Amino acid sequence: MILAKPNHIKIYGHRGARGDLPENTLDSFKYLFDNNINAYETDILISKDFVPVIAHDFRLDPSRTKDNEGNWIEDENIKIFDLTYKELLKFDVGSVNKLSRYGRRFINQKKLENQKIPKLSELLEMSKKNKSENLLINLEIKSTPDEENLTPEPEDTVKLVMKDINGSHLKDKIIVSSFDWRTLTVIKNNYPEIPRAYLTQHLTGININQTIYNRSPWLSFLPYYEDHELPGIIKSQGGKAWHPYRKDITKKLVDISHQEDLPVNVWTVNKEYDMLKMIEYGVDGIMTDYPLRLKELCDKENINWF
Numbered sequence: 001m002i003l004a005k006p007n008h009i010k011i012y013g014h015r016g017a018r019g020d021l022p023e024n025t026l027d028s029f030k031y032l033f034d035n036n037i038n039a040y041e042t043d044i045l046i047s048k049d050f051v052p053v054i055a056h057d058f059r060l061d062p063s064r065t066k067d068n069e070g071n072w073i074e075d076e077n078i079k080i081f082d083l084t085y086k087e088l089l090k091f092d093v094g095s096v097n098k099l100s101r102y103g104r105r106f107i108n109q110k111k112l113e114n115q116k117i118p119k120l121s122e123l124l125e126m127s128k129k130n131k132s133e134n135l136l137i138n139l140e141i142k143s144t145p146d147e148e149n150l151t152p153e154p155e156d157t158v159k160l161v162m163k164d165i166n167g168s169h170l171k172d173k174i175i176v177s178s179f180d181w182r183t184l185t186v187i188k189n190n191y192p193e194i195p196r197a198y199l200t201q202h203l204t205g206i207n208i209n210q211t212i213y214n215r216s217p218w219l220s221f222l223p224y225y226e227d228h229e230l231p232g233i234i235k236s237q238g239g240k241a242w243h244p245y246r247k248d249i250t251k252k253l254v255d256i257s258h259q260e261d262l263p264v265n266v267w268t269v270n271k272e273y274d275m276l277k278m279i280e281y282g283v284d285g286i287m288t289d290y291p292l293r294l295k296e297l298c299d300k301e302n303i304n305w306f
Helices: 026-034 101-105 120-127 154-168 181-190 227-236 251-259 272-281 291-300
Strands: 010-014 039-046 052-054 136-141 174-178 196-200 241-244 285-288
Touching: 010 026, 010 136, 010 291, 026 039, 026 120, 039 154, 052 120, 052 154, 120 136, 120 154, 136 154, 154 174, 154 181, 174 181, 174 241, 181 196, 196 227, 227 241, 227 251, 251 272, 272 285, 272 291, 285 291
Parallel strands: 010 039, 010 285, 039 136, 136 174, 174 196, 196 241
Antiparallel strands: 039 052
């Protein structure tokens, strides 16, 4: 697995290529590969019958989910974990409601026909067709210590995900990440051969609780006092990469992380100005909803990417 190259940017398609095609759909990931983007970030949740699926939100989003009659769903509280995989297949996730707040963010996103929430195993099977040495799959396990009954316990979630990873024969192309470091601790203790990336975000607001503080359950109860300590803490846990929110990062923090021999991959960077700023800071990878836009920018500015 090649996580970083000197003077290169690794381009990660975020949830596939969300700016161009519906997020976390198989066609969105295929679109990346067809355009020579060989790295992606995606999200894993667990269905009621314990099938790892590709989905970001704990609940089905009415702004991008239709029922089996082709109508936008109205219930905002349909939990992934409350539905079997067969029940999840009744919903279509191949378009966005352009009148919704989410839809207005991705007004140019193209509609895809008959798109179902994929199984993790299906995505990995498709990814095996990509023979590039630069293939890199960032699997983010969605989990939270703040609310119960949204996922199995971290130990059970990890066991289910690892079953699919081990069955894929792509273990050497996969890095697992999470905001819930309890999950990463389970992987560290039981599957130390799996590289781990540690996600962080300081931003708080509507539906976003503070996660980074001393002995936070999000940080697996580790001691924490200052931002500059994060790379060292991650390194002490055997982390292979730090994945911070773009607004939380500075050149100084990138330098500190590199002193720990820890690559920095930032999310989610969509504007050209921010892309260039992250490159100037010296980050190793950029996760973006517009990977082709970033690729074109790098080519225009003579910036090496892979």
